[in-house]
Amino acid sequence: MLDLNDKQSKIISFIQDYYNEFGISPTVREIQNGCNITSTSVVDYNLKALKNKGYLDKRPDISRAIKLNNINDNFFRIPILSSIAAGEPLIVNPEQISDPESYDDYVELPNNFSKEKKLFALRVKGDSMIDALISNNDIVIMKPANEAGNGEMIAAWLPANEEVTLKRFYLRNNKVELHSENPKYDPIVVDPQNVLIKGKVVGVIRKV
């Protein structure tokens, strides 16, 4: 995508927000007022520029016919932060996800999947959760969380190993036990300060 100046990105945001609120696109005049622009000509001028840059489409002479090229109002996008149990660290904290649009790898979920929209996803690598019916390449949908109850399926960051892993959480005798759902793998037992819970599993998606 080509760069946008301040005015143009403000126009895009305004159209997006207006669309989210009303389900239709704003008029040139509404953009003018909403973005504090001096005249409709300037809006027109910048809309043409945005059209040339590929950010939107417009039907001529038709009211409210601006269409942003990546508008999606009926499902929400959550980023696939990284793979898990594959040695790669989570690049960012799930709490710090600012703009899901900026991630290349994502899944889109219908709005009725969950009321909670601040979810993220991880692609599962390996077979450690096979007995929980989660296999290699499945996408797990996660809700950000810092703590967990016994038996909950969580993604945890292990600083010692520098990896994120998908496990069932148990706190026993002041130790955190992370259980795989595969008899091949023994539980990981660590002190609580050596494990950082990143989120809880709220769904699984697999394409066959």
Place this chain on the structure above:
Amino acid sequence: MLDLNDKQSKIISFIQDYYNEFGISPTVREIQNGCNITSTSVVDYNLKALKNKGYLDKRPDISRAIKLNNINDNFFRIPILSSIAAGEPLIVNPEQISDPESYDDYVELPNNFSKEKKLFALRVKGDSMIDALISNNDIVIMKPANEAGNGEMIAAWLPANEEVTLKRFYLRNNKVELHSENPKYDPIVVDPQNVLIKGKVVGVIRKV
């Protein structure tokens, strides 16, 4: 929902179709022409009636501000026809699904889930596919199909048992073998004429 007369359901369909094509709602005049209505007043009159009946909403004096109350353009709805391996027959053939909107039980999938939109879904009952990582209450997304290749996961109708079952398909020595993915269950071996393939599994969705 209250009943609609011919003209009003035609108007609703026209708005829906127009929206699907252009991503915005039509004007009163476009509805007039598209539905062969004599004057804009009649459109206005019927739009008010439709608003009162709850079929749409409208912002006054605003162009193209009609919003159908159940418009969904970014994901598609597929019906959950019934449960499988639970003794209940499939009520209809998946090929005969006319209007996915008319089913009470459904899942909504983002448009990018599959190019094929004529899918249906079944809710899994039982543990016969546990080794394929499909468990009780999972929803399997199916593509309608009448035949299958060896090893494919299919939903099949067994007239003798009057049930739909989820199995892996194998054709060996002129017999159809339907294999569970659970060592607890023996394969079902039947003559080809005693089994009707209904669809192939294309996805699995589970909410935790």
Place this chain on the structure above:
DNA sequence: CTACTGTATATATATACAGTAG
């Protein structure tokens, strides 16, 4: 009452146009 016909009209709206500044 409901369900229109036919016409008029105010305004919502996109866009053109003549300048201006760097």
Place this chain on the structure above:
DNA sequence: CTACTGTATATATATACAGTAG
């Protein structure tokens, strides 16, 4: 050239209004 200012204007558009028919 780019990026505006300020104004004008054609038309796109929603809606009102006076009737009419059953």
